[in-house]
Amino acid sequence: MTPTSDIAAKTPAWVCAPGVLKVPFLDVFLNDYDLRRLPGDQVQAALGWGLKPTAAAGRRWAEANARPYVALEDGFLRSVGLGEAGAASLSLIVDDLGVYYDATRPSRLEQLIQTADGWCDAALTARARALIDRIVASGVSKTNMGGPLDPGLLRPGRRVLIVDQTFGDASIGYGLATQDSFDAMVAAARRDEPEAQLIVKRHPAVAAGRKRGCVTDLSGVTLVDADVRPADLLAAVDAVYCVTSALGFEALLRGLPVRCFGAPFYSGWGLTTDAVDTGRRGVGRSLEQVAAAALIAYSRYVDPVTGELCEAEQALERLICLRDRADRLAGNWAAVGFAPAKRPPVRRLLNSPKARMRYFMSPSRAAAHAAATNGRLIWWAGKESEAVRRAAATFNGPTVRMEDGFIRSRGLGSDFVGALSVALDDQGVYYDPSRPSRLETLIQTTDATPEQLARAAALRTRIV
Template sequence: MTTPTAGPGSWDTVGVFSSGMARIPAIATLLGARRVVLRPSDARSREVDAVVGWGQKPTSRTALAYARRHDLPFWRAEDGFLRSVGLGVGKDPPLSIVLDDLGVYYDARSESRLERLIGAGDGRDRLADPALLERALRAIEVIRAAGLSKYNDAPPAPIDLGPPRRRVLVVDQTAGDLSVRCGLSDASTFGAMLAAALGENPDAEIVIKTHPDVLAGAKRGYLERSTDARVRVWARQSAPAELFAAVDRVYVVTSQLGFEALLWNKAVTCFGAPWYAGWGATDDRVAIQRRGRRRGVEELFAAAYLLYARYLEPASTRAGEIEQVIEHLALQRATFARNQGNLYCFGFRFWKRGYMRSYLRCPGSRVEFCSGAAAAERAGIDANARIVVWGQRESEGVRRLASRHGIPICRVEDGFLRSVGLGSDLTVPASLVFDREGIYYDPTRPSELESLLQNADLTVAEVERAALLRRRLLESGLSKYNVGLAMDLPVPAGPRVILVPGQVEDDASIRLGCVDVRTNLGLIEAVRHTCPDAFVIYKPHPDVLSGNRRGAVDRANALALCDHVEEAASIALCLQKADEVHTMTSLVGFEALLRGKRVVVYGQPFYAGWGLTEDRHPVDRRTRRRTIDELVACALLRYPRYLDRRTGQFTTPEATIEALLAERVTDGTVHALDVSWARRQLRKVFHAYRGLVNAP
C-alpha cells in the first residue's frame, strides 16, 4: 500500500467504482487528482494512478479487487466531519471528505490512518505541534459559537424540553449503519445503552435523539419507542448544539455526535468503538487494545478535522481549508436565523419567486407568495409570521394586515452588487437587501442601513476586510449592473471632468430622495450652471438606454448643456476619466467614492450625510462621520445578503465579485446594450425562466 506522501495531490487519474461517488461535484479536487474515471477497464489500468472506494460499501470491494489485480494503491473515502448544510440522503454534496490508505476511521476492527495519527503509530507525533493545536482551539471556538455540526440544516430555533432538570441524551443511529457493526456493536448494544442510561442516572430524564435520516423518512432507527416514563423520544429536527445545551451527559454507540458533545464539554459514554473512543476523553464500555495513548479533545480534533479531512473552498471547485468551510456553514446558519419564521410575501412578480425562495430559505420555515391581504389570511398568517414586500409595493390592505397582527414590514430591493445584465432584463440578482426599518433609498425615514451607519460600532477586522473588498472592486472594475463596453473615452486635458450619471426618472429613489432637481435634464442644467467651465459627460442610465424605463433626454438638448453624451462605455471607464461626479441619488456616486472621487449630491442617497460627499440637501438625522471603508463595511458587508446562484447557498461579497467577473465576456467587453428588440425579449424570457427555477 502507498504512503501518504505518494497519495492525494500526486495523482493524475483516480479510478472509482461508485457512480454516486463519481457524481459528487468537484470529486477530483476532493480526491487530490486531476480527473476521476468511473469503472476503468482492465485495458486502461496503466492510465490509473490510484483506486478509491467509498468506505466499506460493496462497490469498495470491487474497487479493491481492481487495485490488487493491477498492483495500484487503494484508498477509502468517506464523508468528512463538517460535511455540508443538508443531508447526504438529500443529495447535498460534501464540502469535506476523508481519505484513508489503511482502513476507514469508523472501522475499529483494524487500524485506520486516523488512528495512527492519534496514536503516533508511525513514530512521529504530529499532534505535538503547538501551532496546530492553537489552530484547533480557534476552530473549535468558532464551531461552538456558530452551533455547527456534521450536517447543518436544522431549524435555527432554540428547543424547549420543559422546566430545568437533569437530562441525559441518548443518541440513536440508523439501522444497518456500517459504523455500528464496524464499531464492535450490534442492534442489542442500543438496548443495553438505554438501560445503562436509565440505571446510571435515576434522577434524570432520558432524551433519545432520532437520527436526521430517520426524520427524513429515508431510514429506520434502533430506538424508535420506549415504555419507560422517564424516556422522551426527541423526533424533531434540532441543532445538536441546542440539545447539548439542554443535557448534562451524552450516551452514544458510535455516533459522531459523541465527539461533537465533547466539543461542548459534555461527559460522553461510548457503548461502541467510535474513532474518538479509547484515548481517555470518553467513558468507554468497549476496550480497544490498540488505543492506549491519552489525548485531549483538541488533539483529537486536530487529528481528525485538520490532518485527516480534506476540504473544498465552498465558493469554487478549488481545494480549501477547514476555516473556509466553517465560515461558509456559519454564514448559512446565521442567515437561516434571519429568515426564521413563516414568511408572507407581497408584490413579487412571478419571475422573482424562484430565486426569492432561495434568499428566504430557512429549515422549518414556510414561504407564501400572496396576491393580497385576504390571501394571506386564508393561508394562516398570524402574529408570529413575517411580512416581506418588494420595495414599497404593498397595498393599503397589506399595511392594515401588518398593523392588525403587529408585524413589521420587511422591504426587499436589489443589492449594490447585482448582476451582469440589467434588472429590467429580468437578470437574477447576486445580492438583495432586506430592511425591517425602511429601505435604503427612502431618506424620509430611517432604514437599517442608515441605522448601521449612524450607530454601528465596527470591528477593526470588519474595516480591514472592507478595505480589501474595496480594493478588489476597483481592480475588477465591477459596478451594479456591469454593462457597457471597455473602450477608449477621450477627454481634453485641462478642464475638470464631471460625470453626470442619468437615472430612471420614475424610480422611487428620485421620488423620495430628491428635493428640487428631479429630472436628468434638470440635473444637467444645474451642473452646467454651477460649473460653466467644466467638461461635462452625461451618461444615460442603462435601463433607459435599453428602452425598458423612463428618463430619456433628447440628445440635442443634452449636448446643448454638456460636452459629451456617452452611451456605450462602461461606468467603470467613465469613472476612471472623471475628476468628480454630480448626481441626484445614483449609486454611481457611491462607486465614485470608492475611487476617491469628489461627489456632489443634489438629492439624499444613502451614502450622503456621512462627511464623504458635498450635500445640497443634508439629512438632519445623519450626524456621524464615516470613512469610506466604514461606509463599505456597512453597505456591502453587513446590509446585503449574497446568493451563490450556482449552488443556491448564501455566500460572501468577495465570492460574489469573483462570480460576476467569471460571467463577464472575456474579450474585454461586458454586457452589450445595443441589441435588437427581439433579442432583448428572448433574453427576458431566459432570465425569467432562471428566476422561476433559480437555475444558475
C-alpha cells in the first residue's frame, strides 16, 4: 500500500478510534486515505490501532459491511521515547490484511516476506543490507531510551540473553505463545547452555514497577531490570532466546543466533530456531529480504522536522540525530540568570526526553539542586554575575555557559525574538579570548571526516 499525493485516488476511511486522530502527522502518513470521523455509505475501510479493544467497533463494522479493517501500528524504527511520553513516531505500519504480530492469520508483512523473490531485486537487497549495516553501526533501536549496560554484570565466557516481556502483551497470545512459553524458554536455556551466563532482560515497564513480567523463575540468572541500550546488550551476548519480542529481530540484524518460543514476524523463514510453526511460512528467506519487507516495503516514514514523507534511510538518519541529541542533553539542568522571555525558546532548544530542566532565581539554590540531582549548572554567559561565579566555583559538577548561536533568528533578542540556536560551552565562551572555550578546543583538536567537511561546505554554500 504505497502512499500517494493524488487526492482523487484517496480512499474514504473511517478512523474508528478517536484517539488515533491525535497521532502526529497522521494525515501525512495516510495521505492515500480520506480520513472520516464517522462511518457512512462512502466509507471504504475502517482504520484503527492494531487489535486494541478501542478498534473493536471498526473491526465489527468492516466485517459486517465487507470492507477491510486497516490496522495501524508503530514501525520498527520509531522514536526517542515512548508515545505516551509525547514522542512523535517517525514510522507507521498500515496493514489491510492483518497485523505483523498476529501469527494466527496472514498479514501484509508476512505476504511481503513470502513473495520477496518476486519484488526484492538486487538493488533492494543491497539497499536493505546497507540499512542493516547502518542500524548496527549506529546502535539505534525502536525507542532509544536505554542507558549504557553496566559491564560489572557480565562474566567471562559465553553469555545467553533471555528476553522477558510484559504480562498480557498482545503479541504473546497473537504470537501463538502463552505464559508456559516463557517457562519453556528458561528451561531450554538452562538445559542447552549449562556453562553460559544466562541474562534475563526485563521490559522497562516491569523494571519501573508499572507492569509485571512473564519470566518468574530467576534462580541462577543475571537479571537486567534497568532500561539499557539494546545494542550494548546484544554486543555482549552470544545468543538470544525470546518468545515474540522485537528484540529478537534486532539480534538477527546483528548476526546473532535467535531461538523463538512464539511466532514473531521474523520466525519461520529459516533465520531462527523455532518452537512454534504457524503452518504458513516455511520458505527460506535471507535476512536482507526480511529487512527489506519490514523496514522498507511495510513501514511508512515521516521526518518529524520537515513533516514530510521520506524513505527509510532518511528516517534512520533523522532518528540517529535525535537519539544523539537526546543523549547529549540527558540529565538534570539547573538554570539561573535567564530572563523570562528567554525561557520558552531555551526550553525548546534543550528539550530532550532524557532531560529535565528547572529555572532558579538564586544561583546558590540552582547549584544545590544540580548537586542533589547529579546534574549540570547552566547560566546565560552575557548575564554572568559575581553570585553566579561564586556558586559555580563551589559546585563540584559540570557547568555550562549558554549564548546565542551563529544562526540565531530573524529579529533581535532585545525585541523578544526567540533564538533558533544556542552555543553551549563547558569551558568558557567563544567571544572571550582570555581563556579557552569549547569552540576553540574543537577547532584545534577535531579531525573532521570527509562527510563532515562535505556537510560544512554545503552549509557554507547555502548560507552565502
